[in-house]
Amino acid sequence: MSASLDSGPPPPPPRTPTTTLRRRLAELRGPAVPARPLDARALAALAANPGCRRRALLDGAGVDKGALAEAIGSPSAAFGQSQFAFMRGNAFEAKVKGDGGTELLRLLHERTGAGAEPPRDVLAPDLAAAGPEGRAARTALALREATAAGGWAFLDHPMLALEVAGSPAYLEPDAVVVHPDGRWTVVEIKSFPMIDATADPSKVGAAARQSAVYVLALERVAAVTEGASVHHSVLLVCPKDFSNLPTASVIDVRRQLSVTRRQLTRLARIEDLADALPPGTTFDLDGQSGESLAAAVEAVPAVYAPDCLAACELAFHCRDRARAEGEVTALGRSLRGELGGLTTIGEVLSAARGASGDPDDPTVAAVRRAAALRTEAFACRS
Template identity: 90%
Template sequence: MSESLGSGRPPAPEQKPTTALRRRLAELRGPATPARPLDARALAALAANPGCRRRALLDGAGVDKGALAEAIGSPSAAFGQSQFAFMRGNAFEAKVKGDGGTELLRLLHERMGKGAEPPGQALTPDLAAAGPEGRAARTALALREATEAGGWALLDHPMLALEVAGSPAYLEPDAVVVHPDGRWTVVEIKSFPMIDAAADPSKVGAAARQSAVYVLALERVAVLTKGASVDHSVLLVCPRDFSNLPTASVVDVRKQLAVTRRQLTRLSRIEDIADELPPGTTFDLDGQSGASLATAVEAVPAVYAPECLAACELAFHCRGRAREQGTVTALGRSLRGELGSLTTVEEVLAAARGESGDPADPTVAAVRRAAALRAEAGAPCH
């Protein structure tokens, strides 16, 4: 894992959506339907599948994808923690933050202290306020005050705000630590284990994408705070081996941060996606048949991958369509990347049989070689 890197260049100003765009998004989800708020998990899922125009548009418009999936007759993909895992995670987080966050601060100083004095009595400001907007304002004030004080501070479940396609997304990281030198570090506490100092790469990747969203939101506050900077590495705290004792690793989220920035830029231009829809397209659940809604959904291009099953309510619907069309993305992004210009299963099989494809194409040659080896392996012995 990499060390902390500092904040780098300040974030570019966000493009404010126009009134016309906000009106257009309201029409898409239904004028009487409140927008479904975006959270860090939804934004991280967008970053994980940046090519899916369908998810970008539906999330940007605040459409309830779970209700939409049910309305078009497709089961909504179930994902998230079980009740047992949720309770175990809460218990572990309470243990890590116990005694004023002593153990959490010790781990952070050990991994990311940069020669600073070990934390003694850290500030733990009260972040209570009315509603998410009030909590976000209170968090911004606490961050500024802690930075000016020049000591250690631990913000437990701060509230951060990020403007996404005209709607505020309120984000709640597990913790943010303010260093004596003015650095702000996101802390993510997860209940999956680190065994021999290594955790499940897929789970670490998901945590990194989610943490990158928090870092992006923090940058919006830091740019207005004198002497503040935001780490582009986060502290991931997990149980050590098979115990309930905490350990930590530093996770570099620069790559995930760059992808998230690009996705938010794309969301600020979702009017371009909406303009390509047939006239009258809407995802309003009131007064529309399932067939009409299905037609509206299919009007927006999607890029399905197996990873969508863990992050999107429409995953089963998109998987069914991908299988009907025979797209190789349904078999995984890595395979899709290996197959180059061969985008469907039928194209791959035709190339393997020698019925199509340029023999000089390395992908076609590799597929034909694989088919020949398979035929040899299945041939009877003489």
């Protein structure tokens, strides 16, 4: 990858929501309902579809989208790990991190430390604290102390904070390693295998997008830590072949980092989304009918794409609405980009028949040409 790719300035520190905003978000999800925390997977999905205000608001308010989908009579999109895979992943992570992260640091040195001394006398600070805010503060302090000490440090499940649409999100990477030269490296541990040193590209891509969110959050801490820098290559640790032995690969996430930073800055602020709702709108499942909840969901604009099926519990509901309204986004983002100002299937068909559209518009001309070729092909076949 080109070295000229600018990582951009570090993100600003997260701001604590005002009491009014906290109260408003609590009203949206239900006063007695605890907020579901944002994680790196959710932030990566938000960054991939920043135009979807529905997901931005529901995730920002901590609404349980799976329960909401069932309440409005729509099946919740099934994704994520099975219970067996979850247990296997935890067992593999414990194996990799055993003995103070010795095996993990060996893999890191093997992949990135050519010519350097193997890690010795590794510091493993205690990151325990009350609540996510306390843990994030304790993690930041541990990172500063480890960097100042000038040695190796292994942080197991640190807590990082990142502002998203005006509200703080707390993220928990598998591990962060501090190098003696002040570099910080994110470590992501996955249970899918690397067979002959190659893993499933789609799974590696998802891990890279998730890791980019962690790197983005780490940059905020590094910006106020003397001598610190965040490595833009993360260490991905997976089982080797069909065994339970760990192996690792270094992934450059500068491209994912640039995209994630740009897309997250495009997200509308949560307070603006909440203020735009009709008075009395709430997603509280207690005492509300499915019809009223569906009306509340429809009050927030959504942008559906087939990719949502792998990342959002409301994907089936949004897909049905997009199909009913003839939105071309239901056919995929690439096609939506090709069709320019033609946003519905009806507009596309009308332009293809010559009933509407500017003939000088390249998109209209291309659609009409495609329709003519189709007609010609069917005529030849007959």
